Each structure stands twice: as structure tokens, then as C-alpha cells.
Amino acid sequence: MQLSTIIKEHTGRKFRKLEHYIDVYERYMESFRSKPITFLEIGVYDGGSLQLWKKYFHPDSKIYGVDINPDCKEYEEARIKILIGDQGDSKFLDELIEELPPIDIILDDGGHTMQQQILTFEKVFPKLKQHALYICEDCNTSYHPDYGGGLHKEGTFIEHMKSKIDELYAYNSLHNESFKITEVTKTAFGIHFYDSMVVIERKQLKPVGLTGPDSQRVPREKYMQHIVGKSMQKDPEKLKEGMMKNAIIEAINKNPIVMFNTLELQQAQKNQISNSIKEYQFSQNMLEADSKNSPKFKEFISEVRTFLTPHQRELLEKVLNNL
Numbered sequence: 001m002q003l004s005t006i007i008k009e010h011t012g013r014k015f016r017k018l019e020h021y022i023d024v025y026e027r028y029m030e031s032f033r034s035k036p037i038t039f040l041e042i043g044v045y046d047g048g049s050l051q052l053w054k055k056y057f058h059p060d061s062k063i064y065g066v067d068i069n070p071d072c073k074e075y076e077e078a079r080i081k082i083l084i085g086d087q088g089d090s091k092f093l094d095e096l097i098e099e100l101p102p103i104d105i106i107l108d109d110g111g112h113t114m115q116q117q118i119l120t121f122e123k124v125f126p127k128l129k130q131h132a133l134y135i136c137e138d139c140n141t142s143y144h145p146d147y148g149g150g151l152h153k154e155g156t157f158i159e160h161m162k163s164k165i166d167e168l169y170a171y172n173s174l175h176n177e178s179f180k181i182t183e184v185t186k187t188a189f190g191i192h193f194y195d196s197m198v199v200i201e202r203k204q205l206k207p208v209g210l211t212g213p214d215s216q217r218v219p220r221e222k223y224m225q226h227i228v229g230k231s232m233q234k235d236p237e238k239l240k241e242g243m244m245k246n247a248i249i250e251a252i253n254k255n256p257i258v259m260f261n262t263l264e265l266q267q268a269q270k271n272q273i274s275n276s277i278k279e280y281q282f283s284q285n286m287l288e289a290d291s292k293n294s295p296k297f298k299e300f301i302s303e304v305r306t307f308l309t310p311h312q313r314e315l316l317e318k319v320l321n322n323l
């Protein structure tokens with residue numbers, strides 16, 4: 001039965017949903033109905049929405065509700081379990097994730113403050129199943145001062161989620177410290193904004209077929225890095241800057257333990273190096289079979305030497321000899 005029909009025929013407890021949410025739910029949730037799932041809604045209110053989910057999903061699904069109000073516990077029934085706690089409390093969320101089976105769908109319809117919505121997203125999203133949905137509703141509060149909102153105001157849930165769009169594209173990063181590959185880059189399939197609602201689909205991304213040098217199939221991350229590598233080549237200045245950094249990175253990557261332990265780099269240098277390491281390696285591997293003997297590699301290693309201390313240079317030679 002369609003959710004809209006279930007709602008029309010519902011005679012149980014009260015629930016509170018904006019009408020257009022139903023279309024959004026059906027658009028994303030339909031594919032989760034054929035198998036038992038674990039569903040979590042934060043914000044129980046009168047318990048009515050949990051009853052809807054119980055009817056909508058597979059009969060062997062587990063439906064969980066969370067609310068700060070202890071009275072909500074009485075809305076527990078067969079296949080509906082209610083846990084009492086504050087979604088704005090990091091420790092509570094950690095314990096919740098520990099206690100529940102892996103979650104397929106989470107719906108945040110709780111206190112709607114910025115802190116609660118952001119904390120809940122950051123804590124729960126990485127712990128969802130590989131193929132899952134994260135839905136935050138009533139996020140129009142991002143524009144309401146009473147909830148900590150305001151147009152373009154730093155720290156609102158909507159601004160937070162706008163920044164996730166950049167994370168979604170971070171495989172295209174050109175070694176930019178503030179444009180890093182994150183959990184969202186790796187596992188968010190799509191981020192969708194609706195009036196008062198944000199839906200994040202989590203999905204294990206499939207390798208893409210690369211119509212590259214030998215038509216091999218390569219993981220998406222590497223494919224994107226190949227594109228990045230190519231665009232660096234079009235800009236010699238960027239190439240120089242990026243390759244200098246990356247030449248040394250490759251050396252470290254090939255022999256990370258020796259390099260990290262012997263080169264005596266500062267933590268910040270190590271971080272910078274680690275961030276760029278894979279891009280260089282991949283683009284080089286794609287373009288030249290034996291990158292370590294390539295003239296480019298040699299040229300840039302000699303440039304790398306110029307920004308190392310004499311001691312670090314000496315150590316670099318040792319690492320290079322071990323490649």
C-alpha cells in the first residue's frame with residue numbers, strides 16, 4: 001500500500017508531517033520496502049508516525065523512536081521500540097548507535113535546533129548501513145532565529161549541508177587543504193534539498209568504467225584523480241607546484257614507514273603530504289608505467305630537494321634508494 005493511502009486510512013495515534021513530505025518519503029523509501037529494515041525516527045511526539053512506518057515497511061522491520069520526553073515510552077508496542085534521550089547529547093548518540101542494529105533509514109524530526117541537527121548528522125550518517133537514507137526534516141528552522149537560524153548564518157544546518165556539496169565533489173580537489181575527501185565524498189550518493197527537508201542517500205559507489213589508456217575499470221576515486229592529474233598538466237605552474245609536493249609524497253607512499261620515521265617532518269608537513277599522495281601516484285601511474293624512473297619524477301625530486309633541510313635531504317636520498 002502507498003504511504004499516502006496508509007495515511008488516509010490511519011486511525012491510530014496522532015502524527016505531524018507537512019503534506020509534501022509524503023511525496024519525498026515515497027520517492028526515496030520505496031526501494032527499502034521489499035526487505036526487513038531498521039528504521040529510526042528521532043522525535044516521537046504522539047507516536048503516530050512510528051505506527052505509519054510500521055505499516056509501510058516490511059513486517060519484519062524494526063522501528064525505533066527516540067524522544068527526550070520520557071512519557072513517549074508508553075507509545076511502545078509490538079515492533080516499535082522507544083528510547084529516551086537527548087539528540088543534542090553526543091554521548092547519548094554514541095550509545096544509541098551502539099545499541100541499535102545497523103540503521104537503514106534515519107529520520108530526524110526531533111528538537112530541530114542547529115546543534116541537534118548537525119550533531120545528529122555527523123554522528124549517525126557515518127554509522128548508517130552502506131546503502132541507507134538520512135532524512136532531516138523541518139530544517140526550515142535554519143532560517144528561524146528562535147532555533148539559531150538566519151539567512152546565510154554560519155552554523156545553521158542548511159549552511160552545514162551546503163558545505164557537504166563540496167565534500168561530495170572532493171575527489172576533484174587539487175591538493176587544497178580545505179577541500180578534503182571525507183566520509184561524504186566516499187559514501188554519499190546524492191544530497192537533495194527540498195522545502196524544509198534534506199535527504200542524503202548513502203550508497204557504496206560502484207567502480208566506473210574508464211575509457212582511458214587501456215580501458216581498465218578503476219575505482220571512482222582514482223578516475224577522478226586521473227582527471228585532476230590531467231588538468232594539472234594543462235597548467236605548468238600548478239603542475240610544478242603540485243608535482244613538487246607529490247614527488248616527495250610518492251616516495252613516502254612507497255615506503256611510508258621509513259620516510260615518516262626518518263625524514264623527521266613536522267606533523268603539519270606529514271598531513272599536507274598525506275593529503276596529496278594518491279593524486280600524484282595515480283596520475284603518474286596512468287600516464288607512465290614506470291613513474292619513478294620518469295624524467296618528470298627525477299626533475300621534481302630535484303626541486304623537492306631545494307625545500308628540504310640538508311638533514312632531510314640526506315634522509316630523502318636514503319628513501320629514494322629504497323624505492
Ligand SMILES: C[S@@+](CC[C@H](N)C(=O)[O-])C[C@H]1O[C@@H](n2cnc3c(N)ncnc32)[C@H](O)[C@@H]1O
Binds near residue numbers: 041043045
Ligand atoms: C515535531 S515532534 C515529532 C513529530 C513526530 N515525528 C511525528 O511525525 O508525528 C518533535 C518531538 O521531538 C522531541 N524532542 C525535542 N527535543 C528533543 C531532543 N533534544 N532529543 C530528542 N527528542 C526531542 C519532542 O519531545 C517532540 O516529541
